[in-house]
Amino acid sequence: MRLPGTRYQEHGWEQVRKLLGQCSLQAFARASSPLDPALLLEPDGATALSLYVDAVARAIRNSGGRGAAAGNSYGDTVAELALVLVYELQARPADWDALCAAVAGDHARLGRFWEQPGGEALLRKKFNDLYAVLRDKVDSDNYQAACGRPCSPNRMYAYRMLDTAFHEIARLFDGWREHAAQVGAILGRELEAMPIEARQLRSIADCRPEWVLRWSESLEAFGGAPGPLHTRSKRFASLKTSPDKIGAMLREIGDYEQLSGNRDHDHDWLQDAGDATAWLDDYWRVLGESEQAGTPGPDRILELRQDALDTAEPAEVLDDVAHDAPQHADEGDAVRLAAAAQAVSLPPSYIQAAAGAQERGSWAVRTMADDSLPVRLAVYLKLLGPFDDSYPAEWLDPATGELPTMQQLAGLDGISLPTLRKRRDTAIARLQGAQTKEDGGWK
Template identity: 65%
Template sequence: MRLPGTRYQEPGWEEVRKLLGQCSLAALRACGCTRLLDPAAADETLPDYVELTGERLRQARHTPRARAAGNAYGDTVLELALALLYELQARPGDWHAFVAALRAEAARIDAFRVDAGGEALLRKKVNDMYAVLRDKVDADNYQAACGRPCSPNRMYAYRMLDTAYGEIARLFAGWEQHRAQVGAILGRELHGSPIEVRQLRSIADCRADWVLRWSESLEAFAGSVGPLHTRSKRFASLKGSPDKIAAMLAEIGDYEALSSNRDRDWLQDRDDAALWVEDYWRILQASEDAATPGPDLILEAREDALDAELAAEAEPEPGPLPAHDPQLEVLAAAVSLPPGYLQAAGEGEDRSGWLARELAADGLVLRLAVYAKLLGPGDDSYPDAWRDPATGELPTMQQLAGLAQVSLPTLRKRRDAAIARLQAATMRRRG
């Protein structure tokens, strides 16, 4: 059964319950029975239990049970078990009720925790605790998803109706073997194949009066009182209320139909795309088969034109490296740079790059100023020869102005003009 916001109402719950029970028994034994039954230690034992159970769940994460699908939304059994375990820590009232139930059993059966029967009873108490908790969690999530009120008891009623539909569908499928009970459910004697058997395709087709009669028929055909005919107050709001039952059945059916179609759109898109690709390759193959033998003269002419354009736009060769000049060493020393800085920086420059070719006529100092403006003074791409040993970064604009033997405003003006030329060249390249 699927409803908006619910995660624990599908058949995968059985595996979640078993995994939680298995890990909980080991965790409870580690907690210690004496401490567990101490009323004053209930708040202290809950964090220990959650931590120990969580460890054992994670240890079992590679087992087939933990990796199995827990619901139709893609959650695994392990994910659902961990989520419910941590919900328990956020709802200590359920833990206190569990501990109280254990104390009651301990008072009734002294050895219930030790012998084999006691372990089975302990597992049952754990299962009961998580069964109540899952309905609370799903009821809260249902309210958040729909904005309609929903109690844990109502969530249990939804599940009972889903179970009732499953039983009715099973009886209808084998109506010949269950002729008397199917007749009791339909409210008439059967003289042939009932049309309702073919009409019942989903829970949305199930009728409220069938559910009521099915519950009534259980005492005669199964030897037990039906859920809508017991003295329990759990389903008191549904007894004699076919309208409520019909509305709940319709809600379950509508959401199951909606959620079962959640992948249909993209699956159709996938099929359409596959057909489109097949048509594309078929058309290409047909075009190649129908092509005129021989070289493609139009394509060759176009390639020749492109080659001519590229040759006309050939980039100028980068200029020669700066020669050794004692005057440059003096300039470098004057601005606190090591002797031979410009010679080493020129040798360390990759002059085959597009930017270096565009600014080849402007000199190394201006190129360094442009790099510092565009990339920052400490970019990791700079070679070590460009960096000032004192700072580990490019020289400052004041130092570069001293190397170029111009004023600082003049160098800034030339730098900005060079950047403008680069931007214009970039726009031309992009067309």
């Protein structure tokens, strides 16, 4: 998605986010830096921020290939975009204070959590959440300067949600045979043949507001969690009953993309322009906000992105689970497995490839050895969300670049969605018990 003045709303953001997380950890690596995460607990936040900015800026400049990659369609590199956000952070100490408060909260509960198993990943996520909030503040300010119209970070988030909704609707329309029930729900009628709307939807400007509203409404039934316009959050309150506002924002995105004239589909990083990964990384955190919540700070951005209506699990198992993969897939007839995968819009060889990826003999693998592959992937989906840096490519749905949805995993296993949830939660409970035995519990 592109809007006037913005630089962080395209899919290059995913690489910017990864670089910022990686370099933030490097800045606090005791072997190469005088910084210690305990510095985040000190009352002198200005000194800590200054030291952090200097250290992380050096790490970004030395990032090599990842930093040199294209970060957006305007010619900015990943490193350039990352550096701008780091220096912007220095001008916005309130965001740094919110990060320090989040770290202090976990420290009060867990002690020096960054030295414990999974602690490094938890610290990295704190910084990822910090910059996810900061980017919308920066882009909304630049949008206002470019257009002369008011734009809050929440409104920038809403633009991104609508852009994602369009791409998801277009994906469903393109595969209307496999998603006939949901496409029918979006269009408001039962399908008997290919809908004419599937041919008419050529750009986001062609997307109708009522489709967006029905798409959001359909997500709980077809995706296992409420859509962005149907959560308790007040973030999209002004859009829920205003189709005209939705239509105007959709047209604005489409008009500017057409006007900018620099949409080059030959760039490798734009090949997955229909994917929703970048926005969904932020969307799932909204599900956990209270009804009274305003714009969240980093301490209120949840780790969980999938099945947000379920009770959140403790964070202690996140890192170990993230880096432990299944040892083998369930044995069975190859033809049956291929048919099961195709029935849920996955490649025929998905089960075999996913089961053979990243084999490791850790405690998590041993604990889930008797669980089916879909149950194990449902565990990762629940604890880490649809996308994480640690996932092997074989686990991801090629159509979305993310783990399969709970609905797809239930189809792979040949069980109902409630049954899959129950088996997933049982596996998570075993993981927690196994870690207690393995590590002697958290200090």
